[in-house]
Amino acid sequence: MKDALRRMIRANKLSLVSLIVIFLLILFSILAPWLTPYGEADMDLMHRLSPPSAEHLLGTDEAGRDVLTRLLYGSRVSLMVGIVPTLLSMVIGAVLGVTAGYLGGAVDSIIMRLADIVLAFPSMLLAMVIMYTLGDGLFNVFLTLTLMNWGTVARIARAETLKLKTIDYVEAARSIGMSKGRIIMRHILPNCIPTLIVLFTLNVPSAILTESALSFLGLGIQPPSASWGLMVNTGRQYLFNAPWLSFAPSGAIMLAVLSFNFLGDGLRDAIDPRLRRR
C-alpha cells in the first residue's frame, strides 16, 4: 500500500494535490467553529443577500447568514455523507460479494439477483423511491446511499473472489482443512482490499453527488441542518440577484468531487489498472 502510494505520487502530481485538498477540506470542516467569527445560524436581517465583501467573503444569504460559514458547517454533512455510507456499502458489498463468489450455487444466485435489481434502476430514481419510503433526514440519506451502492461493490468483489479461488495457496488452505469462513477472512478478503480501496475513492464522489442532488430536490437533508446541496436548493430562488448563493456551494461540491476523482484515478493506475472503466 505504501509502495502504491509512492508510485502514485511519482506518476501523478495531481493526485498528491488532490490528497492535500481532501485533507484540508476535512480539517476545515472539523475546525469550522474556530475559522469563522460567525455562527452557523447567526442572522443579520439588515444585511440580507449582500454580495461578497471583506466582512463576508462569499456574501450573505436570504436571512443574512454568512455563506462561507454555512459552507464550512455544510461540509461536515456533505463529507460525512460521502464517506460513511460509502464505507458501509463497501463492507456489506464486499462480504456479500466474496460469500457469493466463494460459495457459489443458490447463495450466489440470490445475492447476485439482488444486486441486479439494485443496479437496474437509474440511481437517482432509486434514491428518490428509497427516500420516499424512509422519509427524509440525515440518517435516512445514509441508509439510502448504502442500499444503493453495495451492488457494484458486490459484483467486483465476487469477480475478484472467483479469480482468487483457483490460486494455489487457497487450494492449499482448503486441503489442510481450513474452514470456509477462515479462508474467506484470512485469504480472500485481504487480497480484495487494494481493489476495494480504489473503488472506495471512486464511490465517495458519486455519493456526494447523489446526496447533493437529493437535497437539491428537497428530498434529502432538511433544514435547519445545512448541506451543500441544500444550500444550492434554497439559493436557486435567488439565482439572478444573488448568484453566489448557489454557485459557492456548487463550487464546493465540485472541488470535493474533483479531488476524490483525481485521487481515485491516481490510485487506480498505481494499484489496479484493470479497474479502468470510465
Added chain:
Amino acid sequence: MKRLLQAVLVLLLVSLALFVMLRIVPGNPVAVLMGEHANEATIERLTAELGLDQPIHVQFFRYLGGAIRGDFGTSYSLGKPVSQLMGAAFVNTLLLALAAALFAWIVGGLCGLLAAIRKNSIPDRLFMGFSLLGISMPVFMVAMILQYVFGYWLHWLPISGVSDWRSFILPAIALGWNSAGSIARLVRSTLADTLEDDYIDTARAKGLSETAVIWRHALRNTMLPTVTMMALQLSGLLSGAVITETVFSINGIGRLAVQAINGRDIPLLQGTVLFATALVIFGNLIADLLYKVLDPRTRREVKE
C-alpha cells in the same frame, strides 16, 4: 433469447421490489391524501375502490396485469391516467436525452480525438483536465451556469419552459455535459491504443495520409466502445434528466417523478420509475446485442 429472458426476469423482480418498497410507507395513502378532515366512511370506501384493502400479493398481480396492458392506474394528485401523463412526458424526455447524447458524442468525441492524436501535448492535457472537471460538476451546477450566462446575462436562449426547439439547447448541454467528459476520456484511451496497432502501421506504410489513417481506419474501431458506452449511460442520462427537467421546468418523466413524490402520489411514482427502469434494462439489452452485430471479430485482448 436467453438474454431477453434474463432482462424480463430482472424487470419482474424490479417491479416487485418497487411495489413492496412503496407499500411499506407507513400510513394509509388514502388517509394521507384526504387530509385531516376526511371522515372514516369516505376513507374506507376509497380504499376499497382503489383495491388497497386487498392482500399485497393480490394488489401486485393486479398492478402487473394492468401494467402489461399499459394501465398504470390513476394519478392521485393529478387525477389523470398515469399512462397518459407518462406518454406526454416521455416525448420531452426522449427529445432531451437524444439531444444530450448528440452533444456528448460530438463534443466528447472531438475532444478525445484531438487529445489522442497529440498525446501529452498541451491541448491533450487541457482537454483531459477539462473532461475530469466535466465529470465532477453536479448537473444542477452546469444547468444554472448555462441559465445564468446564456439566459439571464446574454439573453440568447430561453431560461426555462418549453416553447420551441431552442428551449432544448441549454438543457441538452447541461444533461450531456457529464457524458461528454466520459466519452472524451474513453475515445482518447481507445484511439491512443488503436493507433499503436499493427494495421495502423500498415496503413501508414502504404502511404496513406495521417488524416486518412485516422478517419478511415483508427476511428472506426474507436466508435464501437463509444456506442456501447452511450447505451450504458442511458441510466445516468435518466438520472440526470430528473435534475435537468426540474431546473429548466421541462415536463418530462423525471420531473413527473419529483412531482409524484411531492404530491405523495404512489401510482405516478411507481409508473414513472418502472417505466424509466424498463427503458434502461432494454437499452442495455439492445446495446449488448448491437455490440455483437457491430463487432463480429473475436474480441481483441484487453491491454493491461
